[in-house]
Amino acid sequence: MIEKKDVALERAVLIGIITKDQDEEKSKEYLDELEFLTFTAGGYAVKRFTQKMEMPNSKTFIGTGKMEDVREFIEANNISTAIFDDELSAAQERNISKILNVKVLDRTNLILDIFAQRAQTSYARTQVELAQCEYLLPRLRGMWTHLERQKGGIGMRGPGETEIETDRRIVRDKIALLKSRIKTIDKQMAVQRGNRGKMVRVALVGYTNVGKSTLMNVISKSDVFAENKLFATLDTTVRKVVIQNLPFLLSDTVGFIRKLPTQLVDSFKSTLDEVREADLLLHVVDISHPNFEEHIASVEKILGEIDSSDKPTIMVFNKIDAYQQEPIDEDDLATERTEKHYSLEEWKSTWMSKVGNNALFISALNKKNLEEFKKRVYDEVRDIHVTRFPYNHFLYPDYEEED
Template sequence: MLEQKDFDLEKAVLIGVITKDQDEVKSKEYLDELEFLTYTAGGEVIKRFTQKMDMPNPKTFIGTGKIEDVQQFIKENEVGTAIFDDELSPAQERNISKLLNCKVLDRTNLILDIFAQRAQTSYARTQVELAQCEYLLPRLKGMWTHLERQKGGIGLRGPGETEIETDRRIVRDKIALLKDKIKTIDKQMAVQRGNRGKMVRVALVGYTNVGKSTLMNVISKSEVFAENKLFATLDTTVRKVVIQNLPFLLTDTVGFIRKLPTQLVESFKSTLDEVREADLLLHIVDISHPNFEEHIESVNKILDEIDSGDKPTIMVFNKIDAYKPEPFDEDDLIVEKTKANYTLEEWKRTWMGRIGKNALFISALNKKNLEEFKKRVYDEVREIHVTRFPYNHFLYPDYEEEL
């Protein structure tokens, strides 16, 4: 998965735990995702460490023996960064940093760093900076000595470089200023949303890296940045789309992720106003990902948090061209068939079939089944439009009719 680029990737080790709430399989899934996050941030994972525990050690997250193993490996291989899969407390972070004598990050810090890299507009940068400051505030104590030997890299962009030597009062003042700035921009954006007229609003939602931006480019014929990395786009993009003379607004939103930092959910809630105010949600799912059902649950959980879980939704299962079920021998009476062995046709006979016309299977990249997708979106948008403005329903006939 990792490729050597023109620049040197930062060496990192990953550390996770196996608990009663997170078994070995789930721990591996989370570490796979953490490795992709590390690559997205500009790092290269040299080794993974896991430990079975009833609960994380309150002082060092993992046990004494395991931390010694990590310490020895880091020293022998000149690794500069240790990344933990769960959020560390300020005390744990300080204790581990002293023992490992290297940069210590947790999943939250890593995601914040990727957001800091990817934020393009002033609004996105302000939101990220607010989240970073809120993360930084409880970690100020002893952080200056911990960081004086570090020279930048993953996890050290943004306010961490300029605010680290300040006291809590200054950081709190900065947080207050950023919140005021966001409120001002929110008012401007609310006015912009109000000025968009009476068009139906459709929002693309989904887990990160499921192909939302690629689909946006295909449908709206625009050039929204798309890349095979997590959180390729942070800024909300709105485009006017016309399908068979029916215009509507299509919004591409920031991707979700499991264990999304609470600081980011809070600071990006205003960006998610586009989702809250949408008339229709297109929930894009990467069906080729082995954990796509869990991704759906994560997205639905966040939609519920922003009071958007009950909106009209079409499930769009993307990347059907990349879907490959694991081989299964029907004559093998010992091995039981699992979801990993399901073909697409078998998946369509599961809970997906009960969704009926609100389950679509496409490939945005290869433009497979896009006519069916356009027809379904057209029908839904038309129904919303006609319900809202019954006097002009004759402007938008059924999709099949010639205009």
């Protein structure tokens, strides 16, 4: 649980379900992530509610009895927000709002809110606004409690249109405008990428909050914003990095997450052009997270969606300083030894051994094993560079450790 440190944080309840596709352990893990998302957005999760169901209730997501429990808790504990772990339909959101009489958000809405807070450049803000408009469009009906026709008057006689139809037209026009603006910026960014010449491009990719920006700061000696919150980085940052005398471009990209809203995947695909055009990917993984393997799968899925899964990749297992194996009682014969009991050395002998020298174990924060990391990156970038400019091979000798 995240500790409450700020009394001004918005008080919220979290609501999820347990199904045949999402068992109790998986549901808890998703709610843990939802709690971190809530904290990142400026909220505090007071309580969680879960219910076992075959499938979500089409009208209220959870059953009426559980919904009544949620309503009573909200009224008794001064709760201002109810956050659901899955995307709600427009009808579900409308029905739940009437019952609970508080602000109702789903996971998608929450992530969009965080993205809106974190967007720094006009490009990122435009992408977020487009995603918000596309999310909003089918939900406009729930925002109106009245659907009477607009008042008459000069120019308003005849059939007219309802306020919701007017708003839908406004939002559709806004979506078209934002898409046009993004298309223009994309062309400008493509020109900028083309102007960088033939330098080798390396991109940091990975799940959100795995330490990509911290690693970027360490090896590029830049000052990219990094903190222990989800989506600390939204805008792609590109820096020229020199290891020994070998220069290359390093980009830090937006982190991925499970159940990433479709609107955001579509809106931010253009931002991920840095990944598409990279010569080498550094897939950063938080090995201290108990479910880092699922995080890897989520990232690989999105890389596949943007046609980048076949690129040369180095797996960088970060935060080894925070890794803790769960102790096992040797006298308790009933306890089964699982992956959570593995030491780092034991992990290295699992499927990771097949990755070979493309699996590195570091701590970007404590700068542990960074020499090994730099050498591996140098060797890979040098090979790409020499292939591209064979007459320059004598400029880049074998890596020598720094004093």
